[in-house]
Amino acid sequence: MNKFIVTYLFLLLSASTFSSEISVLFVKGTAYVTDESTQKRLNKGDVINEGESIETKKNSFLILKISEHSKHKIDPETIVQIESLPYKFEGGEEIEQPAQIYLKVGTIMSEIFEKSDNESAIVRTNSTSMGVRGTKFLVNQNDSDVLLSVEEGVVEIKNNNQADIVEANQSVVVENDKVFTAVRPYKFQKQINWSFREDTLRSFNEVRAAYKSEFLKKRRPWKRDQLRWQNFKKERKTRLEHYQNEVKDLTKNKKLKVKMKQIQKRLMERAVLKDKKDLIDHNRPKETIKRQLLERPALNKDLKREAWKRRRQIRRENHDKPSGKNTATDHQQ
Structure with missing residues (x-):
């Protein structure tokens, strides 16, 4: 019963x-x-x-x-x-x-x-x-x-x-x-x-x-x-x-309540996916450079030595070159 x-x-x-x-x-x-x-x-x-x-x-x-x-x-x-x-x-x-x-x-x-x-x-x-x-x-x-x-x-x-x-x-x-x-x-x-x-x-x-x-x-x-x-x-x-x-x-319709919750859930999921995509797009340049550095093959020792010599030579040239301030003082004298 x-x-x-x-x-x-x-x-x-x-x-x-x-x-x-x-x-x-x-x-x-x-x-x-x-x-x-x-x-x-x-x-x-x-x-x-x-x-x-x-x-x-x-x-x-x-x-x-x-x-x-x-x-x-x-x-x-x-x-x-x-x-x-x-x-x-x-x-x-x-x-x-x-x-x-x-x-x-x-x-x-x-x-x-x-x-x-x-x-x-x-x-x-x-x-x-x-x-x-x-x-x-x-x-x-x-x-x-x-x-x-x-x-x-x-x-x-x-x-x-x-x-x-x-x-x-x-x-x-x-x-x-x-x-x-x-x-x-x-x-x-x-x-x-x-x-x-x-x-x-x-x-x-x-x-x-x-x-x-x-x-x-x-x-x-x-x-x-x-x-x-x-x-x-x-x-x-x-x-x-x-x-x-x-x-x-x-009383509000129960099926409509469920439907509106589903719509809100889908909108939230879309918003989260969009935020993730924007974050990935923002970080992509950094990630790309990092990946390229990790994947780049090791330089040959001779190439490294030549690069070191070239950097040292540039530093010396910059050190020996007179500054603009000193040049102006010499002209005044």
Whole structure:
């Protein structure tokens, strides 16, 4: 009886520890997952781990699902990295850490159905990040420009010195992944296939020409709508206060704690290795000279004698040579 109770409590606690997994719902064509050392072809039902990268080949699609959190459609010729899965507090429904996906190149369309007063997910490129709390949106990165199109909800977009919000039926282009252009509606958004149905998959590349043409005609410098931005910030502040009140008594996720300790350990190991390398580089000249002296063959006795005679001769010449001070005194006399 006691054994049954212990087992039941263990299962209950395990169920309350939310650490999602990301799995392959659908694959068309050829796609690979890569970790630090190996690469394997993806099939339906495969599970992808944190830190792994996904690559789709030409005419290939993937549909991924993070359980109880989101769906993601990966277009052909796209590379993304799953930097982090979402974690919930122990025994709670609030997200402690959002999912984070790094888009290196290509197109990803995401639908986030796990809403939170904090961020539910972050999609980022090299310089730009997009934080969401429950929405459907598309991010494309090709030719160094980044496009964000929003179908539902609101996405906050920011980089080093710019920040704005993009609402439903609006898009923004970040030129060279650095410079915002005007946030506005575009007609090409209606041509995007926002469905996750396997029998209706279409690549964003099919509307790419229309997107480029319309953007070049309508391109305007970025200017933030300050009233809309202030309202957004006020609402976000209220949501964050509510979030902090909700989670203040919750226990942090154990698996997230372990993960953060592992990250800190790896960072410490890298720092130690760097310090060792710097020390070796600093001492290398001394060590090289010492090794050369030890490995150098003994000089022939005759060569040593000649060297000694030469040094003695130089000392004598220097001793017999009149100094500059004495010469000047002689001139005065």
